[in-house]
Amino acid sequence: MSHCYYHALSSVKRWGGCVEDYRPLHDWFDQSKAIIADPRHRALRHHAEGIFMLEALFGQTITNSDGHIVPVRLIGEQHVLEDLGHIPSFADWARAIRPEAWMLRGNPKGSPGLDPAITKASLKEASHAH
Incomplete structure (x- = not known):
């Protein structure tokens, strides 16, 4: 509605x-x-x-x-x-929110419970952005 x-x-x-x-x-x-x-x-x-x-x-x-x-x-x-x-x-x-690199800044290796594949992808994108 x-x-x-x-x-x-x-x-x-x-x-x-x-x-x-x-x-x-x-x-x-x-x-x-x-x-x-x-x-x-x-x-x-x-x-x-x-x-x-x-x-x-x-x-x-x-x-x-x-x-x-x-x-x-x-x-x-x-x-x-x-x-x-x-x-x-x-x-x-x-789970439907894709973590972005800026969200992971306080814990660049990811956090417990966060899908490692998503974390790695976000960190990889962040490294290419600089």
């Missing part, structure tokens, strides 16, 4: 209430568009930890205008599923 309003409409269809009951939660997920206005903004909050962060900020439940209690985690899962089709971990996003 391209706009939080439509996510909120989807929430209304599932749990009742009105769009404004859900807009603040869906807006929170997409505030990262202020940093980067393309789908990569989703790497900041559209993952399992982002859903738990939403719950930490807004509480475990909300009570919508129809008086129904709705778990915040379900609203977060709905948002991410509608955008991505599944709920990735942050590690899933991080």
Whole structure:
């Protein structure tokens, strides 16, 4: 979905209430568009930890205008599923980010857990850039 309003409409269809009951939660997920206005903004909050962060900020439940209690985690899962089709971990996003040489500067031999082939490629590119 391209706009939080439509996510909120989807929430209304599932749990009742009105769009404004859900807009603040869906807006929170997409505030990262202020940093980067393309789908990569989703790497900041559209993952399992982002859903738990939403719950930490807004509480475990909300009570919508129809008086129904709705778990915040379900609203977060709905948002991410509608955008991505599944709920990735942050590690899933991080694996999709190709390390650049400037990212490795503090540890030029790489770091534990970082794919050595990626580290070597990044260091090789950095050495050719100078």
